[in-house]
Amino acid sequence: PYGSLTTAYAAVTASGVLEAQALVFVEDLTLNRNIVFSLMGGYSSDYNPLRTGYTTLQGRLTVGAGTVTVDRLVVK
Secondary structure, eight states, X not given: OOSSHHHHHHHOOTTOEEEEESSEEESOEEEOSSXXXXXXXXXXXXXXXXXXXXXXXXXXXXXXXXXXXXESEEEO
């Protein structure tokens, strides 16, 4: 339901999982909340548990605070 990784990150809770579609997101993503979460990319539009693609972040990824575990995310 979120149009960007930034808005999805703002909504993720501590120990939560941000599930991203296998799309290209053109933005800079700054992680600045002191939380631990996972960013799982590569989901199809129906969020089938079998992920075959990758989510692409075309921009900068900055981790300023907190901890993130990343899977199936390409940063260009």
